[in-house]
Amino acid sequence: xxTELLPADxxxxxxxxxxxDLDLMTRFYSDVLLLEPLAQGDGRVSLGRNGxxxxxxxxxxxxxxxxxxxxxxxxxxxxxxxxATLATVLASVATNTPQLYTGSGDHLVSEAFYLxxxxxxxxxxxxxxxxTDWTWDGAQVRMATxxxxxxxxxxxxxxxxxxxxxxxxxxxxxxLSGAAxxxxxxxxxxxxxxxRAKDFYVDGLGFExxxxxxxxxxxxxxxxxxxxxxxxxxxxxVGLRAPGLGLGTVxxxxxxxxxxxxxxxxxxxxxxxxxxxxxxxxxxxxVDDPWGNRVQVATASR
Numbered sequence: 001x002x003t004e005l006l007p008a009d010x011x012x013x014x015x016x017x018x019x020x021d022l023d024l025m026t027r028f029y030s031d032v033l034l035l036e037p038l039a040q041g042d043g044r045v046s047l048g049r050n051g052x053x054x055x056x057x058x059x060x061x062x063x064x065x066x067x068x069x070x071x072x073x074x075x076x077x078x079x080x081x082x083x084a085t086l087a088t089v090l091a092s093v094a095t096n097t098p099q100l101y102t103g104s105g106d107h108l109v110s111e112a113f114y115l116x117x118x119x120x121x122x123x124x125x126x127x128x129x130x131x132t133d134w135t136w137d138g139a140q141v142r143m144a145t146x147x148x149x150x151x152x153x154x155x156x157x158x159x160x161x162x163x164x165x166x167x168x169x170x171x172x173x174x175x176l177s178g179a180a181x182x183x184x185x186x187x188x189x190x191x192x193x194x195x196r197a198k199d200f201y202v203d204g205l206g207f208e209x210x211x212x213x214x215x216x217x218x219x220x221x222x223x224x225x226x227x228x229x230x231x232x233x234x235x236x237x238v239g240l241r242a243p244g245l246g247l248g249t250v251x252x253x254x255x256x257x258x259x260x261x262x263x264x265x266x267x268x269x270x271x272x273x274x275x276x277x278x279x280x281x282x283x284x285x286x287v288d289d290p291w292g293n294r295v296q297v298a299t300a301s302r
Contacts (some may be wrong), residue, residue, distance in 0.1 A: 004266070006037065006206040006252075007259050010223030012184040013298070014046075014053045015076045016248035018060040019119055028118050032096045033078070033125075033178075034089050049182045050175070054078065058248055065120075066244035071190050071235055071291030075122030075248035079185025083111070085178050086127045087157035090150065092166055093125075097265050104153075106146040109134050109225040113150060121246060126185065134225060141210050141225045143218070181271040186220075186227050189249050190235040191291050197230035198218040200289050205297070206263055227252075241292035249286075250299050257283040263297050 019025045026045045029035050029120035035047040035054060054074065066072055090113050093101055102114045102122075133144040145151035165173065176182075191197045194212040194217045201207050207219035210226050214231050218226035228250075254260060260283035264274045267287055275286040284298035 006221040006263065007254055007256075009255055010221035010227065010259075011253050012187055012227055012260060013251035013253040013296075014048070014056055015073075015187060015250055016056040016058055017073075017119075017121055018058050018063055018245050018248045019246055020059075020061050020063070020065070021119070022057055022059040024118050024202060028097070029055055029057070032092050033123070034092055034173075036175055037163050037231075045238050050180050052083040052183070054182070054184050056248070060245065063243055063245045066241075066246040069234055069238065070244070071192060071238050071241045071293060072244075073121055074188040074190050074229070074231060074234075075124045076184060077112070077124035077186045077188065079183050080125065080127045081156040081179060081181035083153075084126055084159055084162065085169055085176065085182070086111075086113075088176065089125055091154055091162065094150075094154070101150075104148040104150050106148040107143050108146070109141060109143055111148055111153070113148075113153075114248045115264050119245060122188070124188070126241065127187070127227075139209070139213070141218075143211055143225065151208060186229065186271065188225075188229040188231065188294055189247075189250075190238075191230040191232060191236060191287075191289070192238040193291075194230060194232060199236055201230065201268075202229060204267050204272065205295070206266060208224075238291065240290075247293060247295045249296050251298060254297060255298050255299065257281065257299055260297055260299060261287055 021295045029047045030037055038048050038053055038195040045057045049052040062137060081158045095116055100115045104113045110128045112124050114124050115122055197217050201219050202209055207221055210220045211218035216228045216231040220227045264276050264285045267274050272287055277284050282299050286296050288294055
């Protein structure tokens with residue numbers, strides 16, 4: 001008998017992207033989004049914060065460009081520890097790549113700004129409001145998309161120290177101050193049907209539904225507003241992804257080997273092909289969702 005849910009302290013780990021221009025994408029994620037390069041080699045670059053990997057870029061120039069109306073990545077959402085840090089990164093985007101900015105939204109639980117990276121992968125930059133300010137209707141959290149003025153946000157939260165920091169050449173900048181807690185807060189996917197997404201991500205993988213709205217499903221562990229979301233806004237009815245640039249793997253971190261094994265059992269009971277690697281103190285599983293989006297669940301030490 002296996003448990004039915006992912007543990008409360010589940011968190012999102014890294015997102016791997018298959019990219020055509022590794023140098024261009026590395027410069028974007030480091031010089032514009034201010035992530036730190038952590039490792040490089042064998043056609044891969046890892047970027048993150050304080051030694052924690054958040055984004056992995058994998059050089060795959062052999063792959064075709066993915067089509068817009070297909071399953072895959074909607075956006076990777078980078079959660080910032082405070083409004084001042086978010087304002088610093090947003091100002092970097094405004095200065096260096098304003099053409100990639102796509103919008104903003106006050107979601108009641110968070111303040112968010114959106115852009116595409118140079119190869120069209122969606123990115124969200126956001127900061128959470130305190131959990132005490134979130135409103136729950138039973139098991140579902142209230143979210144919305146209200147107007148959020150990026151210029152007003154910068155005027156209110158961009159510090160003089162941040163302006164000086166951004167004027168420093170990228171090769172001479174220290175690590176972004178105050179960003180120790182920056183993480184991948186959530187990952188939003190494009191899928192074909194939200195009911196099939198619920199069957200995989202909730203009934204199989206073990207998340208709980210936190211919001212269910214037309215064309216979109218939001219899920220989490222431990223009462224977060226959402227660790228993952230799946231929508232059909234650009235992809236209703238699509239089937240299996242064709243090989244292409246874009247999303248490689250979404251990784252989810254759980255605290256214990258037993259949590260990986262329980263998730264593997266839930267998925268296998270549903271007839272899914274699960275790749276499992278274990279040792280005495282670490283474990284990882286890999287599985288494709290119904291549209292071929294690769295998902296990994298692993299312990300922190302894996």
